[in-house]
Amino acid sequence: MKRIETERLLLRSLKIEDAERVEELASDYDIAKTTLNIPHPYPEGSAAPFIKSMLEAEKENKMATFAIIEKSSSSLIGTMSIGNNTEHKRGELAYWIGKPYWGKGYGTEAAKAVIRYGFDEFGLQKVFAAAFTDNPGSWRIMEKIGMKHEGTLRNHVIKWGKSVDLHYYGILKEELK
Structure with missing residues (x-):
């Protein structure tokens, strides 16, 4: 099971048991309007198949998806994934953070x-990400972590x-601080 700890967060593998909380947060209109694939x-009931598809992609080593857990409350506050294109050694970063947790620096962390x-784990040489141009909260995260437009x-x-x-x-591997 994947597990990363930061100062305020625990990033761990998504579990089917997370489905109810994922649905609760992802149901917010403001989350859906800032993402391509959240309807x-x-x-109702669609988070479990989503989680299963992410776990299946992980088994094939195509990506890693994390539940973002706020340590102080033990609450799931969003998800983040990184792709693994082994042929080109690049991966796409994708994420959403529940609206009650916006503006707290959790996405950046x-x-x-x-x-x-x-x-480190996939041996990528480059990570890229995309955001709607009218979603500065998302592309500001990219800038804060050193990604270049x-x-x-x-x-x-x-x-x-x-x-x-x-x-x-x-961002290229050699640019990571």
């Missing part, structure tokens, strides 16, 4: 640890029937 309304995990892809995805631009950020 709104969040369908978790992202630093998960990027290091990707470099690599470009903006215009009308790159469709979210709720509307074309959306994405900021892409990346």
Whole structure:
């Protein structure tokens, strides 16, 4: 079982038992509007299949997904994953943090640890991430952990029937502080 500790967080493997809390947090409209793949309304019972799919991808060594646990409350506050593209030695960082926990630096703290995990455990040479251009909370996390803005892809995805631009950020292993 994966486990990373930071000053205020425990990052551990997701478990099926986390499904109810994932649904509770991911059901917030403000979470859904900032992510590509979280629907709104969040369908009841859909967190367990999501968690199962993440665990299956881990078995195939394609990614690592973490439950982000606030140590002081022992509460799951979000999730974070890092992909493992072994051919190109790169991985995509993806995350969401429950709205009650925004603005507390938890995303930045978790992202630093998960990027290091990707470099150390997967042997990645690069980690990249994307965020909607109208989601500064997400791309500011990327900047705070040392990722560099690599470009903006215009009308790159469709979210709720509307074309959306994405900021892409990346960090190389040798740039990690």
